[in-house]
Each structure stands twice: as C-alpha cells, then as structure tokens.
Amino acid sequence: MEILLCRTLNQSTRHQTIRRFFAGVSRLGDGPVWYTLMGALVLNPGWKGAVASLQMGLTALVGIALAWLPGLSPLLLPLVLLIALSRVVLGLHYPSDGLVGGIIGYGLARLSLWLYPAATPLQMAS
Template sequence: MANPRPLDPPHQPLGLRLCLRANRWGAQRVVGSFFRFVSRLGDGVFWYALMAALSIFGGERGLRATVEMAATGLLALALYYLLKRWTQRPRPFRSVDGIVAHVPPLDEFSFPSGHTLQAVSFSLIASAWFPMLIPLLLVFTLLVAASRIVLGLHYPSDVLAASGIGLLLGGGALALGSMLGLGL
C-alpha cells in the first residue's frame, strides 16, 4: 500500500509550505476566530471608523488625511479589479490540496490581496498625518496581511505584492498631495 502524499513535502516552494502551515494553524478554533475577526475589520469597518474619527477629531489635518485615504482607496479598488481580471490566479483553497477557506472569499481570484493593499496604503497615509497611530496601524496591517494567508484566501506572494502596491499608492498619494500644496 502506497504512503499517502504529505501535505507539505520539502520539495514544494517555501510560499506554498508557509500557506499550508498557516492554514492549518487557522483551523484551530481560537486562532481561526481571531483571524476571521481581523479579516472582517479589514473588510472596511476599521478603515471607515478610522476615517470618521480622523474627520471628526483630527481637525483640518484629519480631513486632509481622510480625503487622501478615500482617493487612494478608490484608485486602489480600480487597480485591484484590473489586476484580478488580468491575472485570474485561483485562490489557494481552490488549487492546493489541504488548504481550506475558513471564510467565504469576497471574489473569485487571489492576486493581489485587496485587504492588504488597502491596509498598507491607508496605514501609510494615516501614519504620515498622525505618527502617533503608527504602532496601532502597523500591528493591525500585519494582522490583516497574515489573516489572508491563515484563512486560506491568499498566497504569501499575493500579500507581498499587495504590500508593494499599497506602499506605492500610499506614497504616491502623499507625494501628490505635497506637490499640490494639499499635503503635510
């Protein structure tokens, strides 16, 4: 009788092994519940609440930060949809044996991680305007990025690419705002 195929043989790429291990970790009740909660906040709830708080309590700086975040969010959303349609990369739970989706996906394809893209771009902008938020936003952004892998919805490369795109979009928004005299 043949031995069953191991879920993460050493000849598989590191990203895939990481994906499998993180997803198994997410199958634990407490871990899965925590990352489902983080992911749900990353759907928009956290960012909308942050923009509302900055607008209400942040004075003119808060309003400017919110406008930059909202404009960047719209651009990020358009880019996200274009990249998803162009790459059409299947999600890990659809293409890798042993990976389970611990939550339903918001759309069909994996690349890039929209949650991570938004988290990185929004965190960069909000942190530039309000540096005291850096610890909170850094931790939350890292948790959102990790949640996408743990929940079986993205490969590590989806999250890394989205982080790079988010940095470019957030940094570009800050630079453009500064050039137009609207920024910091």
C-alpha cells in the same frame, strides 16, 4: 516553498479558537477600522481633517494612515500585519499577495503625498 508555508498556516485553522481569532482579524481589514479612523479625522477642527479623510479614501487607506499619522504607526502596523497574516492563515491569499499589496499601498501613499506637497501630517491631541 510558499505553498508549503500556506498549507502549514492554513492547517492551524483546525483549532476553533485560532480560526475564530483570524476570521475576526480578517474582517477588520475589510473596512471597520479604516472607516472609523476616517470618520474621526473628519471631526478634527479645520479643513485638514476632511482633506486627510478624503485622501485616505482615494489612495491606500493603510499607506496614508501611516503617512498622515506617524504616531499611530505602533498601533496600525501590528494590525496591518495581523490582517495580512489572517488572510494567509485562512487560505485567502499567498504570502506574496500580502507583500505586493503592502508595496503597492506604500507606493500609493508616497505618490499621494508627492501630489499634495502642501499637506502636512496632523498633530495628535495629547
């Protein structure tokens, strides 16, 4: 069933517009969005921004971003889902790869926050 889903999604890339869109989204998952977020956190006054950026780099970028900045979840979750979908559409991964990757990322984020219990989420400036 998973192979059938992958083939169906991959066949959608016959359309040049769809292929270009998902290729661009897939490239975002390679780092630019996450590196930009980490750089912005370092600019946060005080030491918490640098600590959060370092922690993100060492443990699962997506999981930590959602844990440290829950206010960004409405923005980050759709992006993460689009990146995961793009990898399936482009034939790079099976859907179960994305699911397991998400579970691993969430687990790493929880472990990281458990290891650093004194850490508190950053407050977004209004």
